[in-house]
Amino acid sequence: MFGPMRGMKEQVYLGDEVTDPEITLPNVLLTDLNAQRPNPVNFTNRPPDVTHYLGVGILSNDNSYYNHPEYYPIHSLRPQNKHSSSIVNYITFALPSVPLLSQPEDVGTSIFCNRSTFKNLTQCQEKLCRCTHRIHVQLGQEVELVVAVVSPYGAGHPMHLHGYKFHVLAMEPYGPPYDIEHVEKQDKESPFVRKFFKPPFKDTVIIPNHHYAVLRFKADNPGVWFFHCHIASHMIAGQGLVIQVGDPSQWPPLPANFPRCGGHGVAYPAPGERKPCTGTASSHSSIGAAILLSLICLCSLDLKMN
Numbered sequence: 001m002f003g004p005m006r007g008m009k010e011q012v013y014l015g016d017e018v019t020d021p022e023i024t025l026p027n028v029l030l031t032d033l034n035a036q037r038p039n040p041v042n043f044t045n046r047p048p049d050v051t052h053y054l055g056v057g058i059l060s061n062d063n064s065y066y067n068h069p070e071y072y073p074i075h076s077l078r079p080q081n082k083h084s085s086s087i088v089n090y091i092t093f094a095l096p097s098v099p100l101l102s103q104p105e106d107v108g109t110s111i112f113c114n115r116s117t118f119k120n121l122t123q124c125q126e127k128l129c130r131c132t133h134r135i136h137v138q139l140g141q142e143v144e145l146v147v148a149v150v151s152p153y154g155a156g157h158p159m160h161l162h163g164y165k166f167h168v169l170a171m172e173p174y175g176p177p178y179d180i181e182h183v184e185k186q187d188k189e190s191p192f193v194r195k196f197f198k199p200p201f202k203d204t205v206i207i208p209n210h211h212y213a214v215l216r217f218k219a220d221n222p223g224v225w226f227f228h229c230h231i232a233s234h235m236i237a238g239q240g241l242v243i244q245v246g247d248p249s250q251w252p253p254l255p256a257n258f259p260r261c262g263g264h265g266v267a268y269p270a271p272g273e274r275k276p277c278t279g280t281a282s283s284h285s286s287i288g289a290a291i292l293l294s295l296i297c298l299c300s301l302d303l304k305m306n
């Protein structure tokens with residue numbers, strides 16, 4: 001059952017018809033609600049094994065995928081015409097060219113990055129930092145994600161985790177400055193209040209602009225799991241990361257004859273045959289860029305012919 005909600009001038013319940021123009025609809029945050037079922041994992045009021053602070057949003061930096069420094073520089077565009085980079089902790093996610101889960105032995109470690117890779121993350125606010133963003137947790141750890149929306153553009157983001165459901169222990173607005181360093185400092189100096197009694201249990205949570213959410217799960221499902229914004233354009237533009245749980249030796253074996261890179265759904269390897277992928281995230285993107293460039297050239301030719 002729902003009780004009276006915050007911000008109301010009078011006691012109003014969900015489903016009531018509100019006719020008084022003086023009464024504004026309240027903000028109902030997810031953590032105002034209770035889970036209907038008992039917690040699958042009985043978290044008590046103790047710190048998790050590991051906490052990751054993740055600032056998600058949109059950033060207007062010098063993204064070379066959209067702008068050319070000479071012919072189409074971002075600083076020559078009106079603010080409303082500027083392209084934006086999708087980010088988590090200022091990093092734009094790049095899909096790897098090799099499937100991380102089924103061919104970890106073919107993945108070069110150089111494609112990965114995270115917050116600690118960059119000595120000075122402020123550089124990513126000016127220039128694009130694009131790589132396969134990964135955080136690595138141990139199998140069985142209690143993991144907490146403190147996710148804050150840091151965009152200046154007023155958008156919320158529906159963040160979705162593959163492989164798990166998580167408990168939403170907290171969700172609140174926070175004040176400026178709107179960056180993840182500020183959120184982390186606040187939580188460490190005066191920890192955000194966590195709700196351990198019947199916290200909502202979900203696999204997607206919409207985090208409003210300039211709010212944080214505290215998500216917790218037990219990392220008992222080994223593998224590599226995508227955590228991303230579910231707005232398709234944000235996801236494709238790089239608003240996500242992968243959470244690697246455990247090491248490949250702890251992951252379930254592949255089914256027999258599982259397709260390898262180079263034969264997805266078409267060609268299957270002979271027994272014992274290996275088809276290692278070649279290339280990296282950047283070379284993969286170069287191929288994409290070459291295709292895009294070819295299309296642009298073809299369009300230009302077509303225009304000239306007409």
Ligand SMILES: [Cu+2]
Nearest residue numbers: 157229231234
């Ligand atoms: Cu988004």
